[in-house]
Amino acid sequence: MTVTTQARAGREIGVERSTRGAFWLAGGLVGIALVARLAPLFDAGGRLLRQFPTEDGYLMLTIARNMALGKGITVSDGLIATNGAQPLATLLWAGVFWLTGGDRRLGVLGVQVLSLALACVTAWLLFGLARSLLGALRHGTSAAFLLTAAWLASPMVVVHSMNCLETGLYGLVVVCVARVFAGSPQAAPWSPGRCLAVGVLLGLAFWTRNDAMFLILAACLVHVGWAFVDPAKPLARRIGETLAFGATSVVTAAPWLVFNLLRFGSIVPISGQSEALEGRFALNLWRVPGTVFEYATWFLPVPGSVEQAPWVLAGAALVCLAVTALAARAIRDGSPIARAIACLGAIYGVCLLLFYGLFFGAGYFFSRYLFPLSPFLALLTGAVLRRAWELAEERGWRLAPAAAGALLLVFAAGLDLRLYRKGTEHMHFQVVDWVQAHVPDDAWVGAPQSGTLGFFHDRTINLDGKVNPEALRARVRDHETLNYVLGKREIEYLADWEGLASWVQDPRMAAHFDLLVHDPEQNLAVLRRRDHAGPG
Numbered sequence: 058m059t060v061t062t063q064a065r066a067g068r069e070i071g072v073e074r075s076t077r078g079a080f081w082l083a084g085g086l087v088g089i090a091l092v093a094r095l096a097p098l099f100d101a102g103g104r105l106l107r108q109f110p111t112e113d114g115y116l117m118l119t120i121a122r123n124m125a126l127g128k129g130i131t132v133s134d135g136l137i138a139t140n141g142a143q144p145l146a147t148l149l150w151a152g153v154f155w156l157t158g159g160d161r162r163l164g165v166l167g168v169q170v171l172s173l174a175l176a177c178v179t180a181w182l183l184f185g186l187a188r189s190l191l192g193a194l195r196h197g198t199s200a201a202f203l204l205t206a207a208w209l210a211s212p213m214v215v216v217h218s219m220n221c222l223e224t225g226l227y228g229l230v231v232v233c234v235a236r237v238f239a240g241s242p243q244a245a246p247w248s249p250g251r252c253l254a255v256g257v258l259l260g261l262a263f264w265t266r267n268d269a270m271f272l273i274l275a276a277c278l279v280h281v282g283w284a285f286v287d288p289a290k291p292l293a294r295r296i297g298e299t300l301a302f303g304a305t306s307v308v309t310a311a312p313w314l315v316f317n318l319l320r321f322g323s324i325v326p327i328s329g330q331s332e333a334l335e336g337r338f339a340l341n342l343w344r345v346p347g348t349v350f351e352y353a354t355w356f357l358p359v360p361g362s363v364e365q366a367p368w369v370l371a372g373a374a375l376v377c378l379a380v381t382a383l384a385a386r387a388i389r390d391g392s393p394i395a396r397a398i399a400c401l402g403a404i405y406g407v408c409l410l411l412f413y414g415l416f417f418g419a420g421y422f423f424s425r426y427l428f429p430l431s432p433f434l435a436l437l438t439g440a441v442l443r444r445a446w447e448l449a450e451e452r453g454w455r456l457a458p459a460a461a462g463a464l465l466l467v468f469a470a471g472l473d474l475r476l477y478r479k480g481t482e483h484m485h486f487q488v489v490d491w492v493q494a495h496v497p498d499d500a501w502v503g504a505p506q507s508g509t510l511g512f513f514h515d516r517t518i519n520l521d522g523k524v525n526p527e528a529l530r531a532r533v534r535d536h537e538t539l540n541y542v543l544g545k546r547e548i549e550y551l552a553d554w555e556g557l558a559s560w561v562q563d564p565r566m567a568a569h570f571d572l573l574v575h576d577p578e579q580n581l582a583v584l585r586r587r588d589h590a591g592p593g
Contacts, residue, residue, distance in 0.1 A: 079199035082462040086206035086469055087180075093215050093473035094173045097480050098166060106165055108480030109172075113422075114221030115485075116328075116508035116524055117142045118165065121150035126159045132507075132524045134515040140317050141328035141524035145264040146223035161512065165221070172225050176218040179229040180209045183432050186236050187439060190395055196446050204439025207465060208431065211355045212472040217428045223266050224428050230262045231405075231429040234272060238279055238401050239394045244289030247298045256302035260309020267326070268426070271408035277303050279400045286396070327529050331522040334532060336418025344423045345414045346373035351424065352431040353380055353438050356468035383437055402433030485509035487579045488552050496550055503548040505538075510552065518548060539565055549586050557582040 097104035110118065119132055120142045128135030130142070150168050157163035184205040191197035208214055218225035237255055247255075259276060262269035277299045284292035314324045321327060347359045350373040363369050387399035413426045442461075449457040488510050492502055496514065503518045504510050507525075511517035520538055522529025531541035542548060543565060551557060551570065558575040560566045561584060574583035 076196070076199050078459060078462065079196070079203055082466065083199075083202035083206040085466050086203070086210040089466070089469045089473055090176075090180075090206070090210035090215065091173075093210070093212075093476060094169075094176070094219055096477055098169055102481040104477075104480040105162070105169075107483040107486060108476070109169060109216070109219040110165060110221040110509075112485050112506055112508040113328075113523070114508070115512040117147055117223070118150060118154075118168065118221055119508070119512045120524070121147050121168075122154045122159055122161070122164060122512070124148075124151035125154035125164075132511055133518050137518070137525055137527075138320065139524040139526070140321050140326045141331075142326070143223040143227075143264075143266050144313050145261060146226045149226070150221070168221050169219055172219050172221070175225045175229050176209065176214075179218075179225070179232050179432075180205050182229070182232045182236060183208060183435065186232065186239060186398070186432075187436055189239060190392070190398065190436060191440060191443055194443065194447075196443055200439050200443035200446070203442070203462075203465075204435050207355045207439075207469070208435040210469040210473065211352075211431075212358060212469075212476055213351055213424060214428075214431060215473060215476065217425050220425070222425070224425055227262075227265045227269075227429050228432065230258070230265050230269075231272065232432050233258060234262060234276060235398055235401060235432065238276055239398050244287065246290065246294060247302075249301070252298050252301035253305055256305020257309050259302065259306035263306065263310040264313060266429075267329070268409065268412065271412070272405050272429075273303065273306050274408065275401050275404035278404055279397060282400070283397070287393070321526055327526055328523045331529055331532070332419035332422070333417060334522075336416065339415050340418060341420040341423055342414040343370065344420055345410050346370055346377045348424050348427050349373070349380060349410075349430075349434070350376045352427065352434045355435070355438065356465065356472055358472070380434065380437060383441065387437075387440075398433070398436065402430070402436075406430050406433065483509070484580075487581045488554075489513050491574065491581060491583060492550070492552055496552075500549045501545075501547045502550045502552055503542055503545065504551065504553045505557070506553055518545060539563055542566075543569060546586075546588075551584040553582060555580050555582045557584065560584060 097108040099105075116132070120130055120139065123129065123131045123135050124147070126135075129138065130140065130147075131138050132141075149171065150164075153167035153171060154160075154164040157167055184201055187201035187204055188198055191200050194200075218228065237258065255276075259269070259273045262272055280299050280302075281292070281295050284290065284295045317324050317326060323330065343365065347364050347369065351358050353376055359369060359373070384399050384403050387395050388403065391399060409427060409430060413423060417426075446458050449455075485506060486509065488504070488506075492510060492514050496502060498514070499516065501516045501518060502510065502514060503520050505519075505521040507517050507519040507521075508523075511519065518528075519525035520528050520542065522532045528538065528541055531537045539560065542551065550573075551560070555575060555577045558572055561570055561572045566584070569588060570584040570586050572582070573585045574581055576582070
């Protein structure tokens, strides 16, 4: 055997060993991802109802349960009609509650099991997308395994994919759209059937979350714009196909839009209107770098205590610039598939970042709003790490990939364990516990934050307008929420965070309500009406 042959054989053995190592590493990350999602479902310390479902998640669960019980799209014991939810996920959750007979505990368990299944399907589709991008490259398939497993195990992805909202389903739909448009550069004409199918998929994306209008825009621009990259399929043909699937997406979305307009006077659901009231121009722009940084690095969440520190913002901004440069390079020099996915992700991402960074409120949900960009950022990070792996081998740094892999496992296990350790905490259960212990089931309770409470106490009236049209109109009319509360004489109790205690400082409220509980340590305040009208 010659020296050259020996060297080649040695490299092949090294590649085989590194491939096996990557397989075991990816398997470890997938195991961590599954355990992180499954462990809370065994309900140690009450985690089933506390760790993953969020306040807004419980709003959606309440609506879904009412639908399953034949009360329609409503809250407040079926008495207040609403559209404050994303319809496709709400329909799926309603199916779970129908199967469980409306049982709250079993319903929440079923929704979380379904969320786990959706996350696994998303990961499987993301792996296929990654393999189509990287599979022909050295260590490409291994890198596809690793980036998919790392995405699935990322603590941000774990939290947002299990929050009982539409977030995880939205991620799945976005990856499905990306897989469709990864093939859009091909010269073959699209049949009417394919245009119809793509349009329905995009319409379902809108039913999943209405900011999918930016995804539809990105899909249309990519499909038409590719004529200027590859003229094999004429521009006129591409415009015709785009009009076909674009129109189909509008037709698919139309029933929800018409329902919103006719029943509630606006195509924007009242939940979005309520959250937008908190915004002002560029309010959330500073959140953009940190959120992109978190999704691009998988296991480096930015602590809330330092997220506004100048050095943190500067470092995150550098990562954003790097992401922008890498995406631009992929668009300029990548394979046709890479260029199509990069264009789709870039247009969609810029639209989301500008919309939520400049024009929307509710900044505490910013990470969740940008979750659908996480698959695109995972692909970008995975491609960078694959190249770094290749360079490390070329330079003889044989231990570097193994060390990096071990570090990924440590970060994934540590951060997901931290989520579990904090899983008995919930920002709103102190309100639920007090109401269940002190308030009769037939007594009405008002709450600005009514999601969690409203799920467990049927006779709860929402006061911030997310699911209550009357309360939203009161907020819009120069902050007349207090007058709305005073007019709803069936409300006997008000219960929420401890800031609610300040309401009795208003003479109007002090004339009718007593401060029953003010506990800053538990973040709880309760007011009781002295002259309530009795059970409604």
